[in-house]
Amino acid sequence: MYSINCKGKLIDLTTPRVMGIINLTPDSFYDGGKTTTSREILLQAERMLKEGASFLDLGGYSSRPGASDVSQEEELNRVLPALEAILQEFPEAIISIDTFRSEVARQAISIGAALINDISGGMLDPEMINTAGQLKVPYIAMHMRGTPQTMTQNTNYDVLTRDVLTYFSGRIKEANAAGINDLIIDPGFGFSKTRAQSFALLNELELFKELELPILIGISRKSMIYKTLDTTPENALNGTTALHSIALLKGANILRVHDVKEAMECISLISELKRA
Numbered sequence: 001m002y003s004i005n006c007k008g009k010l011i012d013l014t015t016p017r018v019m020g021i022i023n024l025t026p027d028s029f030y031d032g033g034k035t036t037t038s039r040e041i042l043l044q045a046e047r048m049l050k051e052g053a054s055f056l057d058l059g060g061y062s063s064r065p066g067a068s069d070v071s072q073e074e075e076l077n078r079v080l081p082a083l084e085a086i087l088q089e090f091p092e093a094i095i096s097i098d099t100f101r102s103e104v105a106r107q108a109i110s111i112g113a114a115l116i117n118d119i120s121g122g123m124l125d126p127e128m129i130n131t132a133g134q135l136k137v138p139y140i141a142m143h144m145r146g147t148p149q150t151m152t153q154n155t156n157y158d159v160l161t162r163d164v165l166t167y168f169s170g171r172i173k174e175a176n177a178a179g180i181n182d183l184i185i186d187p188g189f190g191f192s193k194t195r196a197q198s199f200a201l202l203n204e205l206e207l208f209k210e211l212e213l214p215i216l217i218g219i220s221r222k223s224m225i226y227k228t229l230d231t232t233p234e235n236a237l238n239g240t241t242a243l244h245s246i247a248l249l250k251g252a253n254i255l256r257v258h259d260v261k262e263a264m265e266c267i268s269l270i271s272e273l274k275r276a
Contacts, residue, residue, distance in 0.1 A: 002214045002253060004138045004182040006094045006114040011054060013214050015271060016248055018263045019055040019096065019256040020048035021220065024078040025062040025070075038085045045086045049093060051260040055115065058083055058108075059098030063119050063148045063191070075104050080111060087112045096140070102127040109135050119144055119191065121171045133178030140184040140216055141171045145192035154192040161204045164188075168211055184254065186216040190224055198224040202243065205250035214253040219243050221258055241266055249273075 002013040011017065022044055045056055060078030061070050079097065086093055096115040097108035102125045105116045114137060121141035122129040132139040143164050145154035157163045168185050175183045187208065189198045198219075208215050219225065225239040226232055241262055244255055248270040257263040 004115075004184070004214065006138060007112075009094070011094070013253040016252060016267050017054040017254050018052060018260050018267070019057050019216070019254055020045075020051075020053035020260045021256060021258050022048075022056055022058050022082070023062070024058060024060045024082050038081070041082050042085060042089050045090060045093065048260045049090060052264040053260045055094050055096050055254070056086065057096040057098050057117055057256060058086075058113070059117075060104075061099060061101075069149065072101055072103060075099065075101065076107060079104065079108060083108055083111050083113060100124040100128065102131040106131055106135065109137055114138070115140065117186075118142065119148075119188070121167070122174065129174050129178045129180070133175070133180045136179075136181065138182035138184060139175065139180050140186055141168070141175070142186035142191065142218075143167050143188035151192040155194050155197060157197070160193075160197055160200055161207055164201065165207065165211070168208075172211065172213070184214045184216050185211060186218060186256075189217070189219045190222045195224045195227060198222075202246060202250070205247060205252065209251045215251060216254040216256055217244070217247045217252040218256040219247065220256065220263075237262060245270055 003010045004013065022041065048056060058079050060075040083095060086095060095113045096117045097105055097113040098117040099105050100118050100120040105128065116132050116137055117140040118128055119142045121143060124147065144151055164187055172183065185208065187201050189201065193201065220240050221233040221236040225243060226236040229236065229239050237259055244263060244266045248267060255263045
């Protein structure tokens with residue numbers, strides 16, 4: 001149904017894929033500070049690739065609610081050495097750069113990253129959409145209002161799913177005008193959405209198939225799970241798997257996760273269910 005071109009390699013998304021998260025930040029909500037040395041980064045990349053991740057998503061800017069702002073220089077210093085190290089060790093790895101800054105994206109792509117994952121959908125850097133078009137790489141546009149510092153104050157919607165769909169209609173027009181060939185949408189669970197709103201969005205996820213674009217889901221160990229279960233991110237894997245199953249049944253094409261093995265098992269089981 002869908003495929004994307006990553007450095008000349010077509011990735012078929014008919015069977016859902018897994019994107020493994022490698023946070024290079026000291027303050028991410030779940031694994032902040034765990035991957036601070038080249039050895040730790042390479043071990044995590046190796047494990048995720050062996051467990052079946054099609055993509056690795058590198059981020060040097062924490063987007064958890066209320067996270068501190070980080071300079072572009074600091075973000076580059078975090079992501080570029082890690083990107084180089086992973087590609088030297090695993091040259092076939094398909095790496096996504098998780099950034100809303102066009103210059104960070106440009107430098108990462110020049111080194112060998114294959115996709116751009118932008119939490120702002122181009123809204124925080126006016127050059128991002130055109131940059132993605134010029135670089136001819138797949139572009140993931142997420143829905144968010146405001147910034148990571150202000151998004152919790154931007155949760156008022158007329159009709160949530162309709163408003164998010166309208167947002168993506170605008171992103172699609174801009175992406176098409178900029179020459180982006182492979183656009184992926186991410187509804188942005190937990191970003192400028194309350195816990196109840198995130199569940200409402202997941203409940204209506206199938207409506208996003210009307211956009212006729214691949215859908216990426218990022219719910220791994222998020223507060224919509226661990227706060228509902230009155231637990232912690234560390235104990236939210238079972239809840240994550242439960243919601244991943246629902247997302248796959250409703251049409252998700254890519255799962256962005258901390259736990260690759262469990263997500264791959266989820267995909268195998270749901271795929272078997274659909275074949276039956």
